[in-house]
């Protein structure tokens with residue numbers, strides 16, 4: 612099942628596949644059985660190699676020493692990383708291009724570029740307990756106090772915060788009737804981790820809850836200019852939703868390959884399981900849905916590379932997130948069924964993906980929220996402009 616890609620995209624795809632196969636995949640079961648944590652030095656080695664290969668610089672503008680790859684090539688890379696369970700591909704941080712538009716020179720030097728070099732790690736704090744999916748109703752505040760801001764609020768599910776050294780913190784500005792993003796060092800007084808719940812997957816990156824109480828940050832830590840509001844968080848959503856699509860395509864491909872191989876070798880009633888039509892139908896549905904998922908994901912990336920209207924691109928990223936995450940979950944469910952009892956063992960890739968892919972229907976906006984975005988686009992802009 613091939614998507615027509617340029618020579619450079621194929622090269623990146625091959626590089627990412629080799630990295631995923633050689634550096635990440637062999638450590639999946641070890642991670643699963645050790646709360647996501649690998650033997651000493653392995654994650655550091657994997658990060659170093661990822662940075663050497665350029666993966667942390669793919670969305671960084673060339674003028675900042677990055678590779679500035681087209682979205683299609685970035686998707687080709689993240690699709691291959693998506694083949695690996697236990698979020699082992701999160702061993703390196705990756706700045707996104709909007710950060711270079713949003714941030715001051717000082718912020719780029721102190722926070723964004725060190726991520727590209729593998730020296731710093733970020734986490735993104737938007738979600739709160741009350742507003743939940745309704746990110747326009749955030750309650751955390753940033754109040755001006757002389758040359759500083761005082762940040763207050765509680766942020767839930769802050770992915771990777773246990774490994775990160777700074778937050779992107781989204782808050783309301785009561786004095787300006789606006790919203791803004793702040794860069795906040797983890798060590799700033801007034802920040803407290805108040806819960807660190809366990810989740811279905813087994814990742815080294817946790818999703819703790821943080822309380823911010825009168826956290827004082829200089830005004831220079833505010834990102835962007837007055838009026839920017841949630842614009843950069845929307846840029847973050849677009850990027851993440853597209854890359855969730857890419858990773859789900861990779862996961863689905865791996866699941867289909869492994870389930871097909873198992874079905875061809877498992878003898879049931881004197882013949883391979885793959886001879887049973889019930890199994891063939893499941894595999895056929897998986898392959899067909901993956902084909903649709905890949906076409907959508909790559910076309911949305913191409914639309915972004917063509918510089919199409921931002922609202923249309925935003926809408927398509929929502930469609931990709933909705934369709935591809937839901938399809939990947941159906942594919943994981945069928946893969947578990949094909950493996951039978953073996954598919955329920957934690958050492959089996961289908962079992963791990965069955966748990967891991969579930970959250971792709973929840974984070975970065977649930978499937979219901981993506982449907983709301985898509986429906987609003989349809990009603991406002993019409994089918995031709997979506």
Ligand SMILES: Cc1cc2nc3c(=O)[nH]c(=O)nc-3n(C[C@H](O)[C@H](O)[C@H](O)COP(=O)(O)OP(=O)(O)OC[C@H]3O[C@@H](n4cnc5c(N)ncnc54)[C@H](O)[C@@H]3O)c2cc1C
Nearest residue numbers: 735736737738743744768769770818973974975976977979
């Ligand atoms: C493992 C994990 C990691 C996460 N990482 C991060 C992170 O790093 N940073 C961060 O900021 N957030 C993070 N999140 C939060 C995630 O984005 C939210 O969980 C998600 O947006 C849903 O919000 P909620 O959990 O409050 O659900 P709720 O908003 O309470 O929704 C509950 C249910 O109601 C539905 N619903 C809500 N509103 C509507 C509506 N208007 N119409 C129809 N249905 C609706 C939802 O779709 C859902 O099914 C993470 C979550 C998880 C589980």
